[in-house]
Amino acid sequence: MSARIGVITFPGTLDDVDAARAVRYAGAEAVSLWHRDTDLQSVDAVVVPGGFSYGDYLRAGAIAARSPVMGPVVDAARAGLPVLGICNGFQILCEAGLLPGALVRNTGLRFICREVRLRVEADTAWTAGFEQGSAITVPLKSGEGRFVADDDTLDRLEGDGRVVFRYAEPAPNGALRDIAGVCSADGRVVGLMPHPEHAIDPLTGPGADGLGLFTSVLTRLTAAA
Amino acid sequence: MPRVIVDVLPKAEILDPQGQAVARAMGRLGVSGVADVRQGKHFVLDVDDSVDDAELERIAETLLANPVMEEWVVRREGNGGQ
Numbered sequence: 001m002s003a004r005i006g007v008i009t010f011p012g013t014l015d016d017v018d019a020a021r022a023v024r025y026a027g028a029e030a031v032s033l034w035h036r037d038t039d040l041q042s043v044d045a046v047v048v049p050g051g052f053s054y055g056d057y058l059r060a061g062a063i064a065a066r067s068p069v070m071g072p073v074v075d076a077a078r079a080g081l082p083v084l085g086i087c088n089g090f091q092i093l094c095e096a097g098l099l100p101g102a103l104v105r106n107t108g109l110r111f112i113c114r115e116v117r118l119r120v121e122a123d124t125a126w127t128a129g130f131e132q133g134s135a136i137t138v139p140l141k142s143g144e145g146r147f148v149a150d151d152d153t154l155d156r157l158e159g160d161g162r163v164v165f166r167y168a169e170p171a172p173n174g175a176l177r178d179i180a181g182v183c184s185a186d187g188r189v190v191g192l193m194p195h196p197e198h199a200i201d202p203l204t205g206p207g208a209d210g211l212g213l214f215t216s217v218l219t220r221l222t223a224a225a
Numbered sequence: 226m227p228r229v230i231v232d233v234l235p236k237a238e239i240l241d242p243q244g245q246a247v248a249r250a251m252g253r254l255g256v257s258g259v260a261d262v263r264q265g266k267h268f269v270l271d272v273d274d275s276v277d278d279a280e281l282e283r284i285a286e287t288l289l290a291n292p293v294m295e296e297w298v299v300r301r302e303g304n305g306g307q
Contacts (some may be wrong), residue, residue, distance in 0.1 A: 058288075107240065109243065
């Protein structure tokens with residue numbers, strides 16, 4: 001039986017279809033979860049995809065973080081369920097308190113839409129298949145992608161090896177310490193601004209580097225079963 | 226019904242590129258005396274008497290503002306205020 005990975009759709013979510021496609025490419029079953037669901041249908045992991053949930057009202061991700069489906073997602077994540085937040089999904093996980101820091105307006109005030117190189121710097125549920133220090137190319141497309149946190153938090157994240165992805169160039173959005181993605185203390189909840197789900201097939205993206213996140217979690221799930 | 230105002234601003238130590246852009250635009254208007262601008266949000270809440278100060282603080286801290294990047298002020302208007 002293949003692993004089942006939930007993909008959440010909020011009003012305004014854009015990348016749920018690509019996220020579900022990435023899940024299937026990796027060899028798992030994609031399970032659609034709706035923002036009003038309170039039952040996670042016993043999925044083995046959850047992807048919170050990108051977009052503009054609730055029109056970015058209040059703050060990006062703020063309303064979605066308090067939607068019905070996120071209650072069980074937060075509880076399950078605290079109990080070890082692997083969760084991946086991409087772009088708006090990363091913002092939602094920060095707003096929900098599952099990941100530290102916040103995402104604010106890009107320094108240059110411009111929406112950035114281009115491919116970026118990232119360094120994979122941590123061994124997590126979603127990056128176990130990568131060699132640490134390896135580089136991947138994935139699209140970045142966000143207007144509020146600048147990761148911020150206070151200095152103590154940044155020091156702690158770096159000291160504990162919780163910076164999962166770093167821009168291999170000066171962060172185009174001004175993210176502090178060039179941080180593109182971070183994880184929870186147990187390495188099972190990961191959030192990043194760039195979009196691995198758009199880079200799973202050279203036909204439709206810059207390459208297939210992003211598929212590794214989805215195959216990594218499957219390897220973890222299979223090993224645990 | 227009593228009115229409550231919640232003002233939310235980006236923390237001083239968080240770069241506010243929107244505020245900076247506004248400040249630069251003032252310079253282009255010929256205004257030279259404005260040293261800094263921070264742009265935030267202004268919430269107007271009409272609340273009944275069941276909402277006490279502690280509840281208002283909880284609303285501000287958990288929803289209206291993100292304590293990681295923002296600071297906020299809650300104040301009551303009218304009806305004696307505080």
